[in-house]
Amino acid sequence: MxxxxxxxxxxxxxxxxxxxxxxxxxxxLSNLGAKVILLATNEDKLIETxxxxxxxxHQYFCYDLSNLEEIxxxxxxxxxxxxxxxxxxNCVGIRSRRPLSLLSIKxxxxxxxxxxxxxxxxxxxxxxxxxxxxxxxxVGVSSIAAQAGGPGVTAYAxxxxxxxxxxxxxxxxxxxxxxxxNTVVPSQINTPEYAKLLQMNGGVDNVLNRQxxxxxxxxxxxxxxxxxxxxxxxxxxxxxxPVDGGYLSS
Amino acid sequence: xxxxxKITLIEETLENDGGTLTENTQLSDVSEYDSMGKLTLIVxxxxxxxxxxxxxxxxxxxxxxxxxxxxx
Numbered sequence: 001m002x003x004x005x006x007x008x009x010x011x012x013x014x015x016x017x018x019x020x021x022x023x024x025x026x027x028x029l030s031n032l033g034a035k036v037i038l039l040a041t042n043e044d045k046l047i048e049t050x051x052x053x054x055x056x057x058h059q060y061f062c063y064d065l066s067n068l069e070e071i072x073x074x075x076x077x078x079x080x081x082x083x084x085x086x087x088x089x090n091c092v093g094i095r096s097r098r099p100l101s102l103l104s105i106k107x108x109x110x111x112x113x114x115x116x117x118x119x120x121x122x123x124x125x126x127x128x129x130x131x132x133x134x135x136x137x138x139v140g141v142s143s144i145a146a147q148a149g150g151p152g153v154t155a156y157a158x159x160x161x162x163x164x165x166x167x168x169x170x171x172x173x174x175x176x177x178x179x180x181x182n183t184v185v186p187s188q189i190n191t192p193e194y195a196k197l198l199q200m201n202g203g204v205d206n207v208l209n210r211q212x213x214x215x216x217x218x219x220x221x222x223x224x225x226x227x228x229x230x231x232x233x234x235x236x237x238x239x240x241x242p243v244d245g246g247y248l249s250s
Numbered sequence: 251x252x253x254x255x256k257i258t259l260i261e262e263t264l265e266n267d268g269g270t271l272t273e274n275t276q277l278s279d280v281s282e283y284d285s286m287g288k289l290t291l292i293v294x295x296x297x298x299x300x301x302x303x304x305x306x307x308x309x310x311x312x313x314x315x316x317x318x319x320x321x322x
């Protein structure tokens with residue numbers, strides 16, 4: 001029987017891989033045969049994630065993506081040690097909740113640098129000749145905030161919307177190199193970050209009222225990412241795929 | 251920072267009319283103290299006083315003095 005999705009011997013880089021959606025995606029891709037490269041800042045959590053992966057050949061790299069200037073060297077190091085990249089999943093991101101009155105330009109720059117700047121720089125470096133295999137697929141993790149907005153999340157939503165807009169440009173620019181780019185657009189997902197948000201709001205989450213399939217699980221997003229990474233989606237590029245339990249249609 | 255200076259800071263940040271808050275003001279009587287007002291207070295405590303305010307703590311605040319005491 002033919003398997004719809006397999007990543008046998010494929011090298012896939014995941015940023016923000018030590019928790020939540022990134023970690024779940026790493027586990028799923030390893031189950032599907034990939035050689036997974038984990039990248040995040042916390043070494044203890046990276047080691048913990050590495051221990052959850054199936055198969056062999058996985059590696060991790062400790063790196064703080066707010067250091068934009070050194071990303072190129074880090075990508076070179078990764079390619080030298082792990083081989084050319086077949087897939088890239090960008091799960092790194094910081095959430096910022098601030099009312100406009102306390103939204104400093106420094107905070108805006110920090111959010112944009114990490115959520116948008118690091119994505120662009122990683123894509124630029126990975127798509128250089130010699131760093132990727134033909135058929136490279138890139139999946140960014142956006143948010144419903146990019147499309148629906150919300151009070152207090154201006155910088156965060158704008159940074160995610162910037163990624164979605166970039167994907168629509170880069171998918172056209174990089175198509176001649178046989179590279180595809182897409183984003184997934186999750187809503188409320190049962191992650192440690194969501195638990196923090198819920199605690200802050202006293203257990204109340206108004207978003208779930210519109211998310212009529214209920215609270216999502218990291219697996220729900222990981223499955224969509226795996227599909228977009230795989231040749232099963234080879235005719236799909238430049239899209240933002242909602243994984244939102246119906247939120248954006250409500 | 252004196253309590254009066256903290257009150258002025260809260261008034262400025264919540265864009266409340268200056269001079270309307272006292273230590274005894276009930277937060278439930280402050281129209282600007284809605285969900286965004288609470289988020290504003292959380293960020294203010296973090297930025298200015300380096301204190302993390304949780305949802306549970308903020309729900310226990312009754313008067314302006316409770317906020318001032320938390321700010322320390």
